Amino acid sequence: TITVEELNEKLKFGKHPLVLDVRQSQEFRTGHITGAKLIPLNELHQKMKELPKGREIVCICASGNRSTSASKILAKEGFQVLNVQGGMLAWRRAKLPIQKL
Numbered sequence: 001t002i003t004v005e006e007l008n009e010k011l012k013f014g015k016h017p018l019v020l021d022v023r024q025s026q027e028f029r030t031g032h033i034t035g036a037k038l039i040p041l042n043e044l045h046q047k048m049k050e051l052p053k054g055r056e057i058v059c060i061c062a063s064g065n066r067s068t069s070a071s072k073i074l075a076k077e078g079f080q081v082l083n084v085q086g087g088m089l090a091w092r093r094a095k096l097p098i099q100k101l
């Protein structure tokens with residue numbers, strides 16, 4: 001797992017992991033991390049081919065439950081993956097920047 005603060009630092013100064021948002025599209029529209037890729041958890045198996053194998057992937061959802069499931073699925077398939085502890089609730093609580101559609 002990774003904290004929202006650690007993710008924010010990675011996005012600012014690090015290797016720019018792919019942020020994978022596994023919430024539903026209506027949740028994503030209400031606010032997400034800039035640059036995040038949306039693949040709802042229920043579509044992950046079909047869309048896994050769209051994800052890069054050689055890049056770190058950080059999964060996020062609303063609270064951390066769906067992203068934990070997504071992380072386990074991706075790890076089994078050989079992806080380098082982390083899960084954001086507390087999800088978007090923690091991101092918002094930390095007053096980190098969000099983008100709305």
